[in-house]
Amino acid sequence: MEQWSKETIAAFRKTLLTWYDENKRDLPWRHDHDPYHVWVSEIMLQQTQVNTVIPYYERFMSMFPTINDLAAAKPEQLLKAWEGLGYYSRARNLQRAAREIVNDRHGEWPTTAAGLQELTGIGPYTAGAIASIAFGEPVAAVDGNAFRVFGRLLMIDADITKPATRQLFAETIDRIIDPQRPGDFNQAIMDLGSSYMTVKNPDVEHSPVKMFDRSYETGHVLDYPVKTAKPRPVPVDYVALVIHTPAGYLMTKRPSTGLLANLWTFPLVKVSDLLKDDEQETDLMDVDIVSRAEQAFETETEIPVSLALIGGRAVTHTFTHLKWQIRLVSAELSTVPDISLFAGEIVAESAFDQYPMPVVQQKLWRRWQAASKK
DNA sequence: AAAACGTGGGG
DNA sequence: TCCCCAAGTTT
Missing domain, CATH: 1.10.340.30 (Hypothetical protein; domain 2)
Incomplete structure (x- = not known):
């Protein structure tokens, strides 16, 4: 130098x-x-x-x-x-x-x-x-x-x-x-x-x-300056659960540490967590993913839901090290369920502006709005 | 030392 | 679409 x-x-x-x-x-x-x-x-x-x-x-x-x-x-x-x-x-x-x-x-x-x-x-x-x-x-x-x-x-x-x-x-x-x-x-x-x-x-x-x-x-x-390239973001598949009730949408607060700590999103389920070890490489049907998501979700919340896949391509969101690929599934509930055991709240759409939400949630919301208006 | 941690912009 | 990047810090 x-x-x-x-x-x-x-x-x-x-x-x-x-x-x-x-x-x-x-x-x-x-x-x-x-x-x-x-x-x-x-x-x-x-x-x-x-x-x-x-x-x-x-x-x-x-x-x-x-x-x-x-x-x-x-x-x-x-x-x-x-x-x-x-x-x-x-x-x-x-x-x-x-x-x-x-x-x-x-x-x-x-x-x-x-x-x-x-x-x-x-x-x-x-x-x-x-x-x-x-x-x-x-x-x-x-x-x-x-x-x-x-x-x-x-x-x-x-x-x-x-x-x-x-x-x-x-x-x-x-x-x-x-x-x-x-x-x-x-x-x-x-x-x-x-x-x-x-x-x-x-x-x-x-x-x-x-x-x-x-x-x-x-x-x-x-x-110059001399630098080595960074690794590419790793793709990760998720399912977002859009649970709509007369009082609003079911939202979860993310854990207090890690990615997007303390921010609010639709409940997100990692697809790999829904699959058995020997199925990780298998290309499963969407229907199967949805039914497994239902089971996993009901086990955690005790809310009976019947999820339906929202068609179209996945919502993608890229972080520095991760690339989330999220498919939406939705359920319309006629009554407000008891979510006392669930780490989240039913949030009215008019109250969304009081909850800190990451950009990925805003993308999910826009996709849901576009899909539900058809 | 290496990996985690967000988002928007530009080529 | 993809890749790199922008006034970095924490673990």
């Missing part, structure tokens, strides 16, 4: 910050350096694009204007505010950290990256971002942009998917970061990474730092 002299580092800082001063984006969380504002925005921005975050951030700040409001909020209300944003443990960890600060630290923030990283949900990147932006600590904030920008500028050959590589980048950037304006430096790198130095179709020719870009000079821009 390339090494920069003291003079090159000084020239880079000046070039970068001059460009940033004239071209920085006007984002809602850049109106001040309040650690609460910086923190919430950085948590939302984890693995999430700016344009997606903006409306969530605005709504969140109107609902929870101060860290005290966040600490005091009901978890369901918080989850509702996070609905559709994904990685829902972020919302839970956000409130846990808020309560740590408000209750255990009397509202006093840690002011260093090392101290901030002690808080739940704040890792090395977020700690560096808050410490540099809100508290002026000259410390790197190593996110995907920093990996890409410095990976290209310096042609760093270490694989960024390996945890150990973060340390190499952090040490490298810590030597380059401007100690007078560390927060602006880190944010400038992020703006650069989302404009001239994008993953695809970068425009290095017009980049303000192209004269510092060794990968551009040597024609290897797209070879």
